Amino acid sequence: AQSVTQLGSHVSVSEGALVLLRCNYSSSVPPYLFWYVQYPNQGLQLLLKYTSAATLVKGINGFEAEFKKSETSFHLTKPSAHMSDAAEYFCAVKTNSGGSNYKLTFGKGTLLTVNP
Amino acid sequence: SQTIHQWPATLVQPVGSPLSLECTVEGTSNPNLYWYRQAAGRGLQLLFYSVGIGQISSEVPQNLSASRPQDRQFILSSKKLLLSDSGFYLCAWSVLAGGTDTQYFGPGTRLTVL
Numbered sequence: 001a002q003s004v005t006q007l008g009s010h011v012s013v014s015e016g017a018l019v020l021l022r023c024n025y026s027s028s029v030p031p032y033l034f035w036y037v038q039y040p041n042q043g044l045q046l047l048l049k050y051t052s053a054a055t056l057v058k059g060i061n062g063f064e065a066e067f068k069k070s071e072t073s074f075h076l077t078k079p080s081a082h083m084s085d086a087a088e089y090f091c092a093v094k095t096n097s098g099g100s101n102y103k104l105t106f107g108k109g110t111l112l113t114v115n116p
Numbered sequence: 117s118q119t120i121h122q123w124p125a126t127l128v129q130p131v132g133s134p135l136s137l138e139c140t141v142e143g144t145s146n147p148n149l150y151w152y153r154q155a156a157g158r159g160l161q162l163l164f165y166s167v168g169i170g171q172i173s174s175e176v177p178q179n180l181s182a183s184r185p186q187d188r189q190f191i192l193s194s195k196k197l198l199l200s201d202s203g204f205y206l207c208a209w210s211v212l213a214g215g216t217d218t219q220y221f222g223p224g225t226r227l228t229v230l
Binding site for chain 2: 032034036041042043044045046049051090094102103104106107108109
C-alpha cells in the first residue's frame with residue numbers, strides 16, 4: 001500500500017522568503033511522485049513530477065523538489081516566495097504494481113499563505 | 117495540445133434530485149479518465165476510473181455512478197442526491213508516457229446540495 005503525509009496543513013511565509021513544503025511517502029516499490037497546486041475554486045495543476053530519472057526535479061513557477069529515498073521524502077521548495085504562490089499544494093504518490101497501478105494517492109494538502 | 121472541459125461550473129440542487137456532470141477531453145485518444153470529489157477538509161477522494169468506453173471501476177460504494185459513452189467523454193450521475201454529495205468534483209485524464217501516466221485535471225464543478 002502507498003501513502004503520503006504532508007507535514008503542516010498551513011504554512012505561512014513572507015514575500016521573498018524561502019518556501020518549503022514537506023512531503024513524506026510510504027511505498028513498498030519505487031514510487032512516482034507528483035506535486036500539484038490548486039488555486040481557489042480551480043482544478044489541480046501539475047507543478048512537477050519524479051519518474052526515477054534525476055532526483056532533483058524542476059517544475060513550473062520556480063518550484064523544485066528533491067527525491068530522497070533514504071528519507072522517503074519529496075519536499076517542495078522555492079527560493080523566493082511571490083504573492084501569486086498563495087494556494088493549496090498537494091503531494092501525490094503512484095506505483096506501477098499490482099492491480100491498482102492507476103491509483104494516485106494524495107496527501108491532505110498544505111495551504112500556503114504569502115504575507116506582504 | 118490537450119484540454120479538458122467540465123460543466124456545469126457550479127450547480128445547486130435539492131436533496132433527492134438527479135445529477136449529471138459531464139467531462140470531455142480534447143487532443144488525445146484513449147485516455148484513462150477519473151472522477152474525484154473534494155469535500156471540505158477531506159482531501160481528494162477517487163470515485164471512479166475508466167480505461168475505455170464502457171469500462172468503469174468504482175472506488176467507493178455510494179449513490180453515484182459513472183458512464184463513458186464515448187472515448188473522451190465521462191459522465192457522473194446520481195438518481196437521488198444526498199446532502200453528503202456536496203463538494204467540488206474534479207475530472208482528470210491521463211495517458212501512459214515516460215514509464216507512468218500523469219493525471220491532468222479539469223476546472224471542476226462546485227456542487228451544493230440543499
